[in-house]
Amino acid sequence: MDSQTVAARQEGEIAHHEGAHPHYLRHHFETVEQQKEAVSFGMWLFLLTEIMFFGGLFMAYLLYRNWYYDAFVSASNTLGIGLGTTNTAVLIISSFTMAMGVYCAEMRNKRGLMLSLSATILLGLVFLGIKTIEYHDKYTEHHIPGANFSIDDFVHPADKRDVALAPDVAQHAQIFFFLYFAMTGMHALHMIIGISILFGLLYKASKDAYTTGHTSIIDNFGLYWHFVDIVWIFLFPLLYLISRHPLH
Amino acid sequence: MSTIVRLPNQQDATLPKRSYLNSEYGLKSWLLTGDHKRIAILYLISITFFFFLGGAFAGLIRLELLTPLPDLVSSDTYNKLFTMHGIIMVFLFLVPSVPATIGNFVLPIMVGARDLAFPKINLLSWYLYIVAGIFTVSALVLGGVDTGWTFTTPLSTHYLNTHVITAAMGVFIAGFSSIFTGLNFIVTTHRMRAPGMTWFRLPLFVWSHYAASVLMVLGTPVLAITLVLVALERAFGIGVFDPTKGGDPLLFQHLFWFYSHPAVYIMILPGFGVISEVISTFSRKRVFGYTAVAFSSIAIAVFGFFVWAHHMFIMGVSNYSALVFSLLTMLVAVPSAIKIFNWSATLYKGSITFETPMLYAFGFMGLFTIGGLTGVFLGSLGMDIHLTETYFIVAHFHFVMVGGMLMSYLAGVHFWWPKMTGRMYPEGLSKLAAVVTFIGFILTFFPQFILGYLGMPRRYHAYPPEFQVLNVLSTAGASVLGIGYLLPMIYMTWSLKYGAIAGSNPWQATGLEWQIQSPPPTENFLETPIVDYEAYDYEWLANKTQHEVTTVG
């Protein structure tokens, strides 16, 4: 028998007898370490599924951008680059605050953790607020694909520097906007779910749930939040920065 | 005929006093359980229900095809029949069959763990499966869906007014059930093996499930997003698959088959795992070329991602891309063939006995080989042009899925039945059922190869009269096959009360699950096992049983 395994078993037994069997250690796990690693690995696998889930949308985007480049350029230029850049910064800062939250949990700093979680929630809400403004703009400008859509802005662009598209080409701008709404909408859905969970985490954190050594849940939620940030890191240049005119 | 079955003395044998079946009582203890074994039983019951539902549709299809004229049902109804048959059989039966019933039950025990890594997520998987089933049955009851199980656009998005979205959502949810099962298996295999249980001491069943789980986790989400896009297209007409608005219907097929080809490996790999266990046990010999079989499972999983467009050869993909996918398809056949060779080599000079699981395994070897070879024919670009969308395809996938996968599922259920229930099923009747199934299967599906070769299209409910003889043979076979599948239902249920007491290791098999009582206790092991022997080590087993006093109860 492996001497290390014997030692580990004995250690485990001693720990058990001493009552060092934390309440958060599930019965099917041998040690806290094993549980921590299993849960973390499980979260990474879940993120893999998310990569592939968004992957389908990215594939559709890639194809249609290739086919309808001109329409995509014109459509992309109607998105507010200021709002988009701001949102990107907001999300990146929220990733920072989330990472700080993990740090505070590891340092058993309850107040720091709660501040970090609150900041993350706030920034997430700011992001969604800006998104709402953007969606509303698209509505008023008649850029929502479907019945509401109008090709006017593309066939007769307001800004003289913009390229005017032929009507049939302009129709393809609908595909861009469909992808815009599908991809940012799916992303926003993930943000909403994340923020909802954050509220729960904040409440639990106030009850000292994560600052007594069991930081697993904060760690793993952090992974999820960072992933959502990474999706936006790609969405931003793909949707907003296709080809901007100088000083547009 | 000799047998290796060794049962305890039936005069004084009883079931163990305490097992996972009687540790808690009441409906809630089952519906809110975290015990992987109870969840496996829940799945067993639900999957059997959906199998017979899908089978009923198959019966109706074959009934219609008795005559060349479309005289039993209308065209639309016929389309609904084969669609529902496909959706139910693929997503609600084949994908979860071995992993969710047998895998859930034995995988944690095989690695030496007390449960899967995430018991609650395991339960969630089952509930998602049930919800998916409800959605699918709703689509059925509300009037059916007739897109074919492949939901091909633009038919599904623009030209039908049936319950496509309901069915698509059912499949979407079933996908997540599958993803969570796979996730659980991967984490369990990596992180919860008992001390001494190295990767290469694991039973090959675990390797197969690991490979299938990787496919589930990586492939299924693409199906999910594709179905979301179909639903959005139907609901809002956005144009992503609509040629009139600039969309490409083929994009749907690329995304759909990106999952659905690995899906066939998700379906068959767990079956491969069962066959490894059964062939080894009933030849009393370790699986030949363990490493090759283990790595070929991984190879199938990896290569399985590279070949999906062989379902699209005639759909409008470029010839160059079709050529590449055709060549890669040849490559993916190799690991499967390696397994068949290794199982054959395992049989060679083994002490073979013909218990029921072994009969099913033999059936598998023959039928899967035929199915697999015809798959190679279909993978050749030139042949596929003529054979695609004919009954040749139908025969091919039924040979691999029914002759292969379903046979291995039945082999597995029979093999682990004593472990799950503590009882033996009646051997004579089970052997009869296996033989009846085999004969029925050949009669049903072999004529379909000929029909396909002669040019009968699939998904048609009328055909030229010269094809009738073969169709009648096929339908006759289907009736025999139906009997073959009903028999196990009957005698397995009978065995629950009247079957012989099995004891912990009726097959004298190796593997941790056979070292504990039947049925197992809730926590699987009374103390954590330490593994210091290789997989399929029959000498170790012989040594152990010599020095062992077995009492049951």
Place this chain on the structure above:
Amino acid sequence: MSHPTLEDAHAEPHIVGPKVYGLILLALLCLTALTTGIAFVNLGVFSPIVAIGIAVIKMTLVILFFMHVKYSSRLVMLTVGAGFFTFIVLITMTLSDYMSRAWGLW
């Protein structure tokens, strides 16, 4: 024990501090400004390559530092790699069809 396995390479209980996080934050914000600014420069066919390139760098920073992968076991790194690999397969092999359609029949 013979040779180290994936699981042996456990994550060291390495706590990443605010200084590192702060530096990464700064880098990410600068890269964001860069990617926005460079969108106004006409780089021709390199525009999308630069944009995606910057996005990949940002993603790498988030993965390595915010998500602690730099300090994680090889299993986690393998998992991340597997995800990317499958995504790349989806994109490249689908594109192989679309791009070769323009090449004509043979």
